[in-house]
Amino acid sequence: RRNDQLRPFYMQTGLITKAQGSVYIEQGQTKIVAAVYGPKEVLKREDFSLKGKVMCEFKYMPFSRANTYSEPRQTFEEKVISKTIAEAMEGVIILSKFPKSEVLISIQMIQDDGGTLSLAMTAASVALIDAKIEVRREVIG
Numbered sequence: 001r002r003n004d005q006l007r008p009f010y011m012q013t014g015l016i017t018k019a020q021g022s023v024y025i026e027q028g029q030t031k032i033v034a035a036v037y038g039p040k041e042v043l044k045r046e047d048f049s050l051k052g053k054v055m056c057e058f059k060y061m062p063f064s065r066a067n068t069y070s071e072p073r074q075t076f077e078e079k080v081i082s083k084t085i086a087e088a089m090e091g092v093i094i095l096s097k098f099p100k101s102e103v104l105i106s107i108q109m110i111q112d113d114g115g116t117l118s119l120a121m122t123a124a125s126v127a128l129i130d131a132k133i134e135v136r137r138e139v140i141g
Contacts, residue, residue: 007115013130019106021131025123029113034123036131039101052098056086056105058120064112081117082107085124092125094134103133117141 007028016022019035039052058081059074074082089105105124109116118141125139 011126013126019127019131021127021129021133023123023126023130025119025126027115027119029111030115030119031110032107032119032123033110034105034107034120034127036103036105036124036127036133038103039098039133040104042100042102052093052095052100053102054086054090054093054095054105055102056082056089056107056124058082058085058107058109060109060112064109081120084117085120088121088139089124089128092135092137092139093128094136097134103128115141 007030008026010026011023013021013023015024015033016035019037021036022034024033025031042053057074058078060078085105085107089103093103105127107120107123109120121139121141125135128135129138
């Protein structure tokens with residue numbers, strides 16, 4: 001591909017029926033799926049917040065990268081990506097509409113060929129919109 005060429009892009013929403021919103025995205029050889037669960041009422045008293053809370057869990061699938069072993073638990077890199085996405089989505093979701101609730105965003109990197117964070121941000125944003133969660137604006141990576 002030339003420097004001025006865009007990678008092919010494909011997106012489909014609503015694939016995960018158990019989630020309130022979901023999306024599958026391919027950009028070139030990078031493939032990712034994101035699902036949104038909630039808003040759900042927070043049951044633990046210490047997690048209580050009047051404006052709602054966003055949780056994100058990003059994970060590379062074991063086969064997503066060449067010559068890389070995937071840990072069953074989140075790696076440091078996955079935790080950083082999860083935190084970055086959660087903070088970005090907290091800034092755009094109108095959390096005051098979900099008092100005492102949390103929104104969980106689950107992101108699985110199926111195949112990694114670059115652009116991980118930007119595509120994960122886009123997937124999280126589209127899954128939120130598919131879940132009909134009110135946002136101030138879309139986050140496109």
